[in-house]
Amino acid sequence: MKAKIHVYLKPGVLDPQGAAVAGALNNMGFDEVLAARQGKLIELDLSGDDALAAQARVDEMCQKLLSNPVIESYSIEMV
Template identity: 70%
Template sequence: MKARVHVYLKPGVLDPQGQAVANSLKHLGFDEVGAARQGKLIEIDLNTADAELAQKRVAEMCDKLLANPVIETYDIELSA
């Protein structure tokens, strides 16, 4: 199965990359843009069919490698 992990900065953590995106979009004439935030998207192919186990293992991967728990948060989407 496939896991799609979104890693975000926690609310309140300064996000200069997101601010740069928002400013650049406004500069380009996209006046409807308010704030923007940038995060990471990681897609992982897993050799397992057990969704419950996969969810647990991917959460472990996030805690150990993919996200920095001090400043980042994540969510996991699994698909067959």
């Protein structure tokens, strides 16, 4: 079983990396880009067969280590 965790900054939190990406794309001629937000993708290979229990464990991992709940949100995709 595999879990994909998408971590991204909450709305209103400054994103200097996203601003740099948007600026670089504009400088390269991609004028349609108005803004960019940068996040991260974490993929975990998991043992076990119980998808609900695995998702609960991954959620616990996100709360304790994989995200900063003050400034970040996350979503979990079990595949």
